[in-house]
Amino acid sequence: MSLTEKPAQTPERLAFYEKIGRAAYTPLWEVLSDIITPEPKSDCVAHLWQFSQAREWLLEAGNLISAREAERRVLILENPGLRGQSKITTSLYAGLQLVLPGEIAPAHRHSQSALRFVVDGAGAHTSVNGERTNMNFGDFVITPPWAWHDHGNHSEEPMIWMDGLDIPMVSFFDASFAAGLDSEEQAVTRHSGDSFARYGTNMLPVDYQQQDLVSPIFNYPYSRSREALEVMRREQDWDPCHGLKMRYINPVDGQFAMPTISAFLQLLPAEFRSNPYRSTDASVFVATEGHGRSIIAGQSFEWGPKDIFVVPSWAWVTHETDADAVLFSFSDRTAQLKLGYWREQRAQA
Numbered sequence: 001m002s003l004t005e006k007p008a009q010t011p012e013r014l015a016f017y018e019k020i021g022r023a024a025y026t027p028l029w030e031v032l033s034d035i036i037t038p039e040p041k042s043d044c045v046a047h048l049w050q051f052s053q054a055r056e057w058l059l060e061a062g063n064l065i066s067a068r069e070a071e072r073r074v075l076i077l078e079n080p081g082l083r084g085q086s087k088i089t090t091s092l093y094a095g096l097q098l099v100l101p102g103e104i105a106p107a108h109r110h111s112q113s114a115l116r117f118v119v120d121g122a123g124a125h126t127s128v129n130g131e132r133t134n135m136n137f138g139d140f141v142i143t144p145p146w147a148w149h150d151h152g153n154h155s156e157e158p159m160i161w162m163d164g165l166d167i168p169m170v171s172f173f174d175a176s177f178a179a180g181l182d183s184e185e186q187a188v189t190r191h192s193g194d195s196f197a198r199y200g201t202n203m204l205p206v207d208y209q210q211q212d213l214v215s216p217i218f219n220y221p222y223s224r225s226r227e228a229l230e231v232m233r234r235e236q237d238w239d240p241c242h243g244l245k246m247r248y249i250n251p252v253d254g255q256f257a258m259p260t261i262s263a264f265l266q267l268l269p270a271e272f273r274s275n276p277y278r279s280t281d282a283s284v285f286v287a288t289e290g291h292g293r294s295i296i297a298g299q300s301f302e303w304g305p306k307d308i309f310v311v312p313s314w315a316w317v318t319h320e321t322d323a324d325a326v327l328f329s330f331s332d333r334t335a336q337l338k339l340g341y342w343r344e345q346r347a348q349a
């Protein structure tokens with residue numbers, strides 16, 4: 001008996017397992033090494049989705065079904081090791097959503113938290129908590145749990161963003177609630193930019209009391225985040241694994257912007273060769289600028305702007321760039337940190 005091997009199966013033992021099995025018992029020693037593993041073992045595999053192909057198929061879907069009929073016109077990015085489960089990693093969902101000019105994706109709300117990362121088009125909007133925000137390339141937008149949200153596109157061009165949701169986590173806890181609103185769009189009761197002015201300028205309203213774990217900012221514009229990376233690069237203090245990597249925060253408590261999902265933005269300079277890194281949070285990356293490749297568990301994935309790739313839990317990853325590159329990423333790190341699971345490891349090149 002050990003953590004890695006199973007005991008021999010004798011006819012007497014098998015007969016016993018069969019007998020108790022009929023009454024909903026299972027001997028631990030037959031399954032222990034499968035359920036408590038010395039290292040993370042996952043069906044989640046490394047994979048890359050090329051944006052050019054995704055865009056073509058999304059636009060094709062645009063001719064087949066409206067946003068209204070679909071509720072959300074999304075192509076799920078389904079991990080090849082987790083087909084049929086609507087998961088990009090074991091704990092997270094991702095998809096690419098298309099909203100065509102003039103369309104509305106109707107108002108609804110659910111227990112699941114959502115993030116949007118804008119990859120194509122400009123000027124569509126999402127409304128949350130009575131405020132409408134315009135979405136532009138690279139913006140990181142959050143929808144808190146149980147918040148009404150509807151999307152629309154008054155621009156002239158199709159808009160595509162990546163959705164990241166904690167759907168598998170909520171399913172795991174059997175805690176899903178969802179409801180539709182009786183009107184297509186929620187009432188707009190605040191001016192655009194109000195929450196950013198209140199909470200996104202390194203100030204808070206003087207008597208502000210924290211209400212929940214979600215950031216009160218719901219659009220983190222790319223222009224601001226990108227500019228920050230550009231200013232920091234002058235100091236040349238590149239992390240050997242991550243280049244310059246920042247995390248999106250809730251300004252009220254300095255924690256991650258969402259209670260279950262962590263999001264990051266990083267700059268890697270041209271010709272960067274990272275040291276190997278792994279962590280227990282499987283991560284979804286979107287290349288926003290530049291070209292390069294990531295070697296994930298020994299397999300190389302070439303990426304360019306808007307391509308999406310996934311790094312499984314505890315898989316070694318190194319990044320290599322040709323030109324300056326910017327990577328957005330998200331993972332369940334904040335959930336793992338709260339639960340006391342999260343680990344990381346660095347290696348020399």
Ligand code: GTQ
Binds near residue numbers: 072110149163
């Ligand atoms: O935009 O509200 O990709 O509810 C999946 C479920 C997006 C959304 C998704 C959703 C949404």
